[in-house]
Amino acid sequence: MAETGAQIHREAMRRPRLRLLTRNPIQIGVGGAGGVAEVAARGPAVRRAQAVVRAVARPLADVRGGGNGRNRMDQRGVGMSSDFSLFERHIDALYRSALRLTRKPEDAEDLVQETYLRAYRYRNRFKPGTNEKAWLFTIMTNVFRNRLRKRPAPEDPIDQPGTDFDIYDQMRRDGMPVHLMSPEEIIVDRGFGDEVKRALEELPVPMRMVVVLVDVEDFSYKEVASILDIKIGTVMSRLHRGRQALQKKLWEYSGRPKAPSLAVGAR
Amino acid sequence: MGDHCEQTMRRLNTYIDRELSETEVRKVKAHLDDCPPCEQVFDFQAEMKRLVRKECCTDDAPARLRDWVRQLGAEKPKPAG
Numbered sequence: 001m002a003e004t005g006a007q008i009h010r011e012a013m014r015r016p017r018l019r020l021l022t023r024n025p026i027q028i029g030v031g032g033a034g035g036v037a038e039v040a041a042r043g044p045a046v047r048r049a050q051a052v053v054r055a056v057a058r059p060l061a062d063v064r065g066g067g068n069g070r071n072r073m074d075q076r077g078v079g080m081s082s083d084f085s086l087f088e089r090h091i092d093a094l095y096r097s098a099l100r101l102t103r104k105p106e107d108a109e110d111l112v113q114e115t116y117l118r119a120y121r122y123r124n125r126f127k128p129g130t131n132e133k134a135w136l137f138t139i140m141t142n143v144f145r146n147r148l149r150k151r152p153a154p155e156d157p158i159d160q161p162g163t164d165f166d167i168y169d170q171m172r173r174d175g176m177p178v179h180l181m182s183p184e185e186i187i188v189d190r191g192f193g194d195e196v197k198r199a200l201e202e203l204p205v206p207m208r209m210v211v212v213l214v215d216v217e218d219f220s221y222k223e224v225a226s227i228l229d230i231k232i233g234t235v236m237s238r239l240h241r242g243r244q245a246l247q248k249k250l251w252e253y254s255g256r257p258k259a260p261s262l263a264v265g266a267r
Numbered sequence: 268m269g270d271h272c273e274q275t276m277r278r279l280n281t282y283i284d285r286e287l288s289e290t291e292v293r294k295v296k297a298h299l300d301d302c303p304p305c306e307q308v309f310d311f312q313a314e315m316k317r318l319v320r321k322e323c324c325t326d327d328a329p330a331r332l333r334d335w336v337r338q339l340g341a342e343k344p345k346p347a348g
Contacts (some may be wrong), residue, residue, distance in 0.1 A: 020309030084340030095328035109332050116336050168311040196322035215319045
């Protein structure tokens, strides 16, 4: 089912006809050149788009809709060049995840653009009736991983295995009356909410991707395994470690344990 | 911590993520109903998951990106090849 290398290569050699917006905003509908696609891309945008094509050497449309029923957005699918709006509707999900992956708004925007460029170019390969959100995330995570390989983020933390940690357990061991507090109270009390994004963005990429896909985007383990091309067991272990690492960071950010505000009897 | 507690804690992630079979869900649920300490751990971990989602869902795509994608979708390209 794989596309042939030659086919991918041919596609890669074709110049993308869209200029990427973040580098050089296009005045849509102004200046007479017609649609966006009339604008020829040059330089980095071309090289990046070509890299994107090379990055995805495995079929994208393999993620079945359904699983356990979540993310089964729409069974009608898109036909040949028809309904791009099926893809458009996931822009917020793609963007917020891109933001967690790249950590920078301009890079996130760029990543989402490249994702849609590819989705547009290969829209005929999307299998109607399969999960288009998973398809888009497959494209995006591939583009992202490929970029990272070329330009590793130097500040990327080292994955330290074997650090079992969870906040609840830690508080209990610290002798705090967690049994008298609701989860919401604990979270508000310690200000965990304010630092979630920061904590998440500091996780090693493999864990971060899994936590984002499962916890934020609500994909099933099976879907994540397919999106990232890893085993379900790997999804589960990364998720487990990712959550622990996230809680550890939240715990550290929140500073030393304060006296609880003791809203006794709230449960 | 009894056997049931340990089994439940091992399945907590998959339970929270709705990845268990119906039979397993029933088992976990039955134990949680019976065991307040385990139930509290579950409540907290489930709340943490909700928190991550809630905090991360506040970033919407910028309008110009949205427009760009809409324009892309509106293009009527020539057939490939």
